[in-house]
Amino acid sequence: MLQHFHFKPLFENSQLPGWIITFYYKQQYYKAEYKKDGKINWIGIKPSEEELPVVEKMVHELMLFHVYD
Template identity: 55%
Template sequence: MKGMKDMLQHFTYKPMFGDGRLPGWTFSFLYKNTRYSGDYKQDGTIAWTGDTPPDEEQVKKMIHELMTFHVYE
């Protein structure tokens, strides 16, 4: 079981444009006590707007799961 420090905390997202139209969303979260942010594009690619988190591939999987749950369902 993963500890809380290995999970994304305080995950927030919003459309890139105020009217909600695509091409994507901006997001931010805490991971291992550090804040990260980026853009989640319509095709699922992630562009970090600051530092890249450690364990980037693991973090990307968690973001994809959260975005699929919140945006597409």
Template identity: 45%
Template structure:
């Protein structure tokens, strides 16, 4: 489960798409860039490949709730 989810625009001009995201999952901290097409560009720490789809799905739901609502 994702905890401590945070997001902020990539650019000061908020009309340009893209957001920096950070969160914790199973005790590890992750960060990356969420693009407007739903692609996630991971930072220095990548989630385990077997959990990446689960994490991406949860992030998509959170972004729909917070950004696109």
């Protein structure tokens, strides 16, 4: 489960898509850029290859709920 999930627009004009997301997963802090097409560009460390699909799925679900709802 992702904890302390936060997102903020990349641009002052909130009509332009793109967000910076931050969260904790398994007590590790992550930061990434979430693109309008759903692509995630990790800033710094990223989850292990084994956990990456699970984490990305959770991020997509949260972004759908908070941004696209």
